[in-house]
Amino acid sequence: MTELEKGPRGLRRGRGARERILSASQQLFRDHGINGTGMDQLCAVAEVSKRTLYQHFSGKDELIAEGLRRFDPDILPEVFDRTDLTPRERLLAAFDVHSPLCPFIAAAVEIPDPGHPARVQARDYKKAFAARLTDTAREAGATHPEQLGEQLALLLDGASARSRVLDTETLATAAAIAAVLVDNAIPTAVVPAGTSTV
Structure with missing residues (x-):
């Protein structure tokens, strides 16, 4: 039987099961919440049997933690690792790509x-995210980089939580506030000539 053939009860079998389970769990946790997602529902969306699910994951707790580990393991490399942006621009770019529905906040x-492994993963991620902001603030010449890093992390988390609760976009407002924070924290002499401060 090939990996695309159907097993008992018409469910898909084979090597892609683990990835299907993770993909389905991320979708369902985002759309219905962790507590609102049942294992039967997860198996149906992933097209696997419960037996297959438990062969790959010991339970829901392990599945949640693995999903969080895979979500953004390198802490927004598409922002912080860019060499075509100034450090100031990288600080503000975090507001352009940060997910309004942060799975780490949802898990916490x-x-x-x-x-719980997911809470530990969420806490570690949030600390690492603030550290990347702080390092970038330091690189940008911020007078108090730790303070700016924490302010920006708090602003992003607050915008994410508000977006989730109100089901509305708040990151544009947060980005405008971030620009003010960044410009107030970086001495004028440090901002490169020709760089917009808005």
């Missing part, structure tokens, strides 16, 4: 146990 809200 839905899972009350601070020792």
